[in-house]
Amino acid sequence: MTTKELYEELNYVNHSREKRLHYANLIIDNPDLIPKLLEILFMVNDKVSPRAAWVFEFMCGENLETIIPYLDVFTENIHKIHLDSAVRPVAKICEYLAKAYYSKTDNRIKHVLLSKHKKKIIEACFDYMINDEKIAPKAYSMNTLFLFGKDYDWVRPELILILERDFQMQSSGFKARAKHILKKLKNKKT
Template sequence: MTKTELYQSLNYVDATREKRTQMASLILDNPDLIHPLLEIVFEEKDPISNRASWVLEYTLKKKLHYIYPHLDFLTSNMSDVRLDSSVRPLAKICEFLAKAYFSKTKNEAQKALREKHLEAIAAACFDWLIGDYKVAAKAYSMTSLLLLGRKFDWIHPELKMVLEQNYAEGSAAYKARARMILAKIK
């Protein structure tokens, strides 16, 4: 399948779990489509980019290792994404990566993710946490940053400060996640 055919297929993806899962199955069966899918994800001005983000999240939820050869491309472009419906799945992917990296069980993520990737994830997560995004992206970012704070000393004090500053204006869901994260930092 070419990038053009992949793009056309994404036109039929909607917010339903069924459509996302169908398209993710196609990618799971054809891992060579990960890079073209990523290229579409990062075509920020294109409305199809958010659908590509949804499919990427569903794909990586099943087979996270499919992203490892593309970590440089992913991490160097993700902080440019501003579309809320694309940010949420990217923040979730960052959470997948952080959880895998900091897992007590040895795994491929611990070899694949380099310091520059982790730093890029931290930067993007702080941008999403501070920016005007929905609570889901912020919640995933909080979890990623909590984990990344195990590696980078500066993260926990910054995260604590951001959460405390934004707590009063946060939604109930934001406050609940912030309380949980703050308790774990202390």
């Protein structure tokens, strides 16, 4: 399948779990499509870009290790994502990576997620926190930053500042997640 053909196929992806999962499995079964999917995902001003992001998120949710050969491409380009419906799945993938990296069980992500990748993810997540994003990307970013704060001393104090500064102006969903993260940060539970 060419990039153009995949692009056309992604027009059939919608918000349903069934469609996202169908296309995620298509990509998992045909890993040669991953670079093409990423190419479409990073066409950041195109209406199909979020659909590629949804499929990529589901692919990572099903088998996170499929992202490994593409960590450089993913982390080098995530800062470009700006459409609301693409930001959420990208933030979720960042959280998947952080959770895998700090998982108690051994996995390949722990061995291949390099400092350069983590720094790009941290940068993107702070952008999601300070930009006018919806609650979901902010919630995923809070958790990602909390986790990466274990290795980067400056991350947690910055996260606390942002959470406390924005607390009163945000939605009840933001407040609930922020309260949870702030409690963990202040109790220094890691």
